[in-house]
Amino acid sequence: MYLLHTRRKGLLFAATFFSIFVSTKCDIQVSTHDLSLKLQEVGHFKVNLVNYNKPDFTLNLIVQHDDIIKLVPPSVKFSPSNRAYEIAVEATSAGHSEITANVTGTNATINVNDIYLRVTVYKNKALDTLSVIIGWTYFVAWSVSFYPQIYINYRRKSVIGLNFDFLSLNVVGFILYSVFNVGLYAIPEIEAQYFKKYPRGLNPVQLNDVVFGVHATVATVLTITQCFLYERGDQRVSFTAKGILGIFAAFLSISLILVATNVLFWLDFLYFCSYVKLAITLIKYIPQAYMNYRRKSTVGWSIGNILLDFTGGILSMLQMIIISHNYDDWVSIFGDPTKFGLGLFSVIFDIFFMIQHYILYRHSNYEEN
Structure with a gap:
């Protein structure tokens, strides 16, 4: 009798477990x-x-x-x-x-x-297509913008007039930008952390972001290499720039320690890298603009670089405006103005550089024999 009762309890337990399993799998x-x-x-x-x-x-x-x-x-x-x-x-x-x-x-x-x-x-499929075309156009403009400076350095066999603070900030910014893009795009564990944090989001990094970041880093390193090969006068990286980079290095080093001790995720570290990149973008043009002002000349500083950067910045903002109009998504600009603000900031500096080159110092923009 006890054995029969035990079997009935076992069958009842199995039936209950099976029912729960089936409902859970549904x-x-x-x-x-x-x-x-x-x-x-x-x-x-x-x-x-x-x-x-x-x-x-x-x-x-x-x-x-x-x-x-x-x-x-x-x-x-x-x-x-x-x-x-x-x-x-x-x-x-x-x-x-x-x-x-x-x-x-x-x-x-x-x-x-x-x-x-x-x-x-x-609203309009043509606007959607136009935004894609504009996107690839400014991608090309920004990618090509590095080469006029490289060519000028090669032709002059000199980097006098090219600010080393700008170069040092620029290369660190692009390295961090590439770290963020490669990490989120190519490392499955970090991508999984992103989707865990934003389960219904899309990966914000696309292949062209990865290619642009890596290419920009390589092109900037090539420009820095020219600084060791060609005439540079008494130019060097200032103590101010070294101090700023030291602060960024300390911040990221502490972040790495927190990741290693499982206080932060790798995804958090990548976002810290992106924040440093944003800060660098805000300040990197200032040393070159001041150097042009002090020398009263833009000789050695490529205006072609500025024109292409200006074109890319204008097209980048234009694409955001077209997308916002086509999808009635103005919040993406005015609700989160970081990307639009940085593009606008770069364009404003480009305009200032053009004023320096074509108006303020146009009579002094010649090579001395």
Whole structure:
């Protein structure tokens, strides 16, 4: 009798465990997580029920911004016999919106973590294409901008007029920029940390970001190498620049120690690298501008570099404005102005350099024999 009772308890436990296991494994999946639609266009995605044999329940789709998209139907009733539905998405205004979900009408454990959909609605496909073209154009302009300075140094066999503080800040900035891009793009563990922190985000680093950063570092190192090969006069890196770089080095060294002791993640360290890069971008033009002012000349400082940098900066901001207009996403500029502000700051300095070269010191911009 005791043996029979024990067997019944065992079977009941096994049945309960199996029921919990099945309900835990049950989930709902969507056919896509990203959908791009033109204004007034209707798109579709599918939702599928997996591993379910319990009573019926209702899946409720939640729209983040119901003024941007409309779902038909907004909810569906799943059952063991009805496991798949197609949902229509109507784009009613430009912008970005997310779709999430919850379930009602059941006590079963149903995983809806896979139910999220990012929907972007644009006004004009031509503007979308134009923004891509502009993006690659300013990428090329910024990439080529390093070579006029390299050529001038080679032709003159001299780097007099090229500020060494600018070069030292620039190379450190691009190294840190490359570390951030390569780490987030090419190291799976760091990318996993990013998606854990932003589970519904997109990796912000693209291949062209990696290529540009590495190329910029190599080109700047080549320019620094010319400083050891060609005439440089009494130019050297100032104590001020060394002090600033020392502060940045101490900050990043402490960050590395905190990563090594598991206080911070590698992702945090990469973001600290990006913050230092932003700080360097804000100050790196000042030494060269002051040097031109002190010498009352821009000889040795490539105006071609400035013109290409100016072109890239203008096109970068233009792309942001086009995207903001096309998607009604002005928050990306005015809500988080870092990228736009840095582009504007660079353009302002480029204009100042052009004024120095073509107006203030145009009569002194010649080579002495």
